[in-house]
Amino acid sequence: MKNKKIAVVTGASNGIGSAISRKLCSLDYFILAVDIDRINGQSFETELGKNNAAFYKCDIQSEDEVKSLFGFIKNNYGRIDVLVNNAGIIRDNLIQNMSSDDFDKVISVNLKGTWLMCREAASMMKNQKYGRIVNIASRAWLGNPGQSNYAASKAGVVSLTRVLALELGRYNVLVNAVAPGLIETPLTQSLPENVLHKLIEAQPTKSIGSPQDVAQVVAFLADDNTKFITGQTIYVDGGKSIGAGI
Numbered sequence: 001m002k003n004k005k006i007a008v009v010t011g012a013s014n015g016i017g018s019a020i021s022r023k024l025c026s027l028d029y030f031i032l033a034v035d036i037d038r039i040n041g042q043s044f045e046t047e048l049g050k051n052n053a054a055f056y057k058c059d060i061q062s063e064d065e066v067k068s069l070f071g072f073i074k075n076n077y078g079r080i081d082v083l084v085n086n087a088g089i090i091r092d093n094l095i096q097n098m099s100s101d102d103f104d105k106v107i108s109v110n111l112k113g114t115w116l117m118c119r120e121a122a123s124m125m126k127n128q129k130y131g132r133i134v135n136i137a138s139r140a141w142l143g144n145p146g147q148s149n150y151a152a153s154k155a156g157v158v159s160l161t162r163v164l165a166l167e168l169g170r171y172n173v174l175v176n177a178v179a180p181g182l183i184e185t186p187l188t189q190s191l192p193e194n195v196l197h198k199l200i201e202a203q204p205t206k207s208i209g210s211p212q213d214v215a216q217v218v219a220f221l222a223d224d225n226t227k228f229i230t231g232q233t234i235y236v237d238g239g240k241s242i243g244a245g246i
């Protein structure tokens with residue numbers, strides 16, 4: 001890991017987080033893959049090599065666990081160059097059918113967890129006068145029926161991103177969000193074929209994105225040559241967020 005930039009990626013065991021970790025690893029970052037679950041985490045270190053990646057089990061909703069994670073980062077690496085807050089969950093339902101527990105869970109992981117990670121990273125990045133934070137929001141923050149909890153949590157992530165950009169810009173710490181739309185993941189693959197077809201047809205590009213499409217933009221925002229973009233939300237959604245169609 002000597003001379004490599006240190007990138008911490010949450011929710012790295014699956015889907016988009018795994019693609020982001022692999023992309024940053026290919027660009028010579030050392031990856032600390034953080035997840036509550038070690039589904040693919042084990043293979044991560046073996047596949048990428050111990051000098052390129054490590055896995056750390058952490059529930060980002062827990063203040064104590066997040067503090068321990070950053071203690072580990074300080075002791076083992078002494079710095080954090082990039083933080084990608086990717087871990088997130090859904091518990092969809094129309095509001096009249098949604099339990100307050102499902103509301104709390106989604107806000108707790110997606111918003112509070114991201115906030116806890118940002119708070120610890122902000123202290124370190126401010127002291128080292130360098131940092132890139134990329135928060136994974138969602139196009140759904142603009143509004144999606146059945147996702148009042150999820151959309152609100154991601155709207156919170158967009159707002160958090162803007163506030164931190166204002167607070168941290170003077171310390172050379174840039175904070176941006178990426179808002180994915182329809183992305184090919186186990187969730188979208190499990191949709192009935194006709195439903196998926198309709199969703200794809202509703203896209204200006206008539207296509208579905210891949211986790212690698214998201215990773216590409218994260219890598220751009222994480223790059224130290226990307227120096228003058230902060231507080232922005234970049235959509236990776238095939239143009240769906242434009243809203244108008246024919």
Ligand SMILES: NC(=O)c1ccc[n+]([C@@H]2O[C@H](COP(=O)([O-])OP(=O)(O)OC[C@H]3O[C@@H](n4cnc5c(N)ncnc54)[C@H](O)[C@@H]3O)[C@@H](O)[C@H]2O)c1
Nearest residue numbers: 011013014015016035036037059060086087088138180183
């Ligand atoms: N898949 C999509 O189409 C899509 C679209 C828009 C936004 N997103 C966002 O992208 C991110 C990744 O989505 P995905 O589809 O790859 O999801 P995924 O379910 O495949 O992966 C999420 C990962 O987060 C981890 N995680 C969950 N709760 C955690 C916690 N409390 N602490 C630590 N790790 C935790 C899970 O174990 C999992 O490995 C999420 O923030 C999601 O909201 C996804």
